[in-house]
Amino acid sequence: MLRNVRRTLRYARTWLTGHAPVHEYEALVDRGDREVPVSVLHPRRERRGRPGWVVLHGITRPGRFHPTLHRFTRSVASTGAVVVVPQVPEWKDLRLAPELTLPTVRAALDLLASHPETGEGPYGLIGFSFGCPQALIAASEPDVGDRLAQVVGFGGYCDMARTVRFQMTGEHEWAGTRHRLRPDPYGRWIIGGNHLATIPDYRDAADVADALWRLAVEAGERRILSWDPSYDPLKRRLRDGVAPERRWLFDLFAPLSSEEPDPALAEEVTRKLSRAVLDVSPLMNPVPYLERIRPTVRLIHGKADHLIPFTETLRLAAAFPEGRPVDTTITALFAHSEQEGRLSSLRREVREGLRLAGALGRVLGTLR
Numbered sequence: 164m165l166r167n168v169r170r171t172l173r174y175a176r177t178w179l180t181g182h183a184p185v186h187e188y189e190a191l192v193d194r195g196d197r198e199v200p201v202s203v204l205h206p207r208r209e210r211r212g213r214p215g216w217v218v219l220h221g222i223t224r225p226g227r228f229h230p231t232l233h234r235f236t237r238s239v240a241s242t243g244a245v246v247v248v249p250q251v252p253e254w255k256d257l258r259l260a261p262e263l264t265l266p267t268v269r270a271a272l273d274l275l276a277s278h279p280e281t282g283e284g285p286y287g288l289i290g291f292s293f294g295c296p297q298a299l300i301a302a303s304e305p306d307v308g309d310r311l312a313q314v315v316g317f318g319g320y321c322d323m324a325r326t327v328r329f330q331m332t333g334e335h336e337w338a339g340t341r342h343r344l345r346p347d348p349y350g351r352w353i354i355g356g357n358h359l360a361t362i363p364d365y366r367d368a369a370d371v372a373d374a375l376w377r378l379a380v381e382a383g384e385r386r387i388l389s390w391d392p393s394y395d396p397l398k399r400r401l402r403d404g405v406a407p408e409r410r411w412l413f414d415l416f417a418p419l420s421s422e423e424p425d426p427a428l429a430e431e432v433t434r435k436l437s438r439a440v441l442d443v444s445p446l447m448n449p450v451p452y453l454e455r456i457r458p459t460v461r462l463i464h465g466k467a468d469h470l471i472p473f474t475e476t477l478r479l480a481a482a483f484p485e486g487r488p489v490d491t492t493i494t495a496l497f498a499h500s501e502q503e504g505r506l507s508s509l510r511r512e513v514r515e516g517l518r519l520a521g522a523l524g525r526v527l528g529t530l531r
Contacts, residue, residue, distance in 0.1 A: 183240065189203075247275045300452045323447055327354055327433050364435060
């Protein structure tokens, strides 16, 4: 318990002040098909036997340098840990390539084990967003899972069809309760850009998929919410490059900021798109792998997430075999990858802060 509190306080100090007495450097690891860059962070004061973490970024243009992720990894390192953050270049290019997760994690764990300040393990694996279910799938492999004490997921998904439905319509549900939240269209632009042309009915829609991918790249570069009106001129230019007979499909995924996708069409395309994603890449579905995970599992999700709804983390926890404990925390303090604004009352902020601090304490305190 004391270790949890001590590490949580160190984490909070760095997160809140930005002051991190850590050293950070770049390295390369061999993924098998190519070398990929990694960031390595550790406390400035040398000491052997430190706990070690591998952290996976999501589908994002900044990759391992996403400001929130970088702030997080510096905060984790300030607790006395060595942190390795591998870059997945394809994910940085907004390409959904789940087959690259396992070799990336293996290479990062090898680097962590060879670091002069880490102990023999076991280590921790953390995945953000798309990296969350990918971390779980990687942990299901015996040669990876045997090296881990825990796997942690922030803002992940469980069910591809439900996730795509939310990204198209804003609707999600859990335990019979329906919720609605305006979705960040960035998610559907990425899914459409990667998989729209794999749907049998839309195999000629490569021009639409390319336009959606370009829109997602621009949104990733700007880091402004994707429903902002500033994207409307770009949408019009990209739409002009789409064949006239397929512009309705572009409009469905990328309507102007004052509009929303047609609900009936969105439902139809959701069914087709989610099937196509899993047909092309079964590794996009984490559920079949959950029963093979042996390390401790902790899941955290922001309740105001506009990209992947919090109900997906609840669904993911429930998908584990009966009797398998999964530490799950839903917090109102965060959305997807950014801190939420002020809550409605100081009492609620304190309550949520204590809940999140408890979750982080359990994460940080597990590794010895």
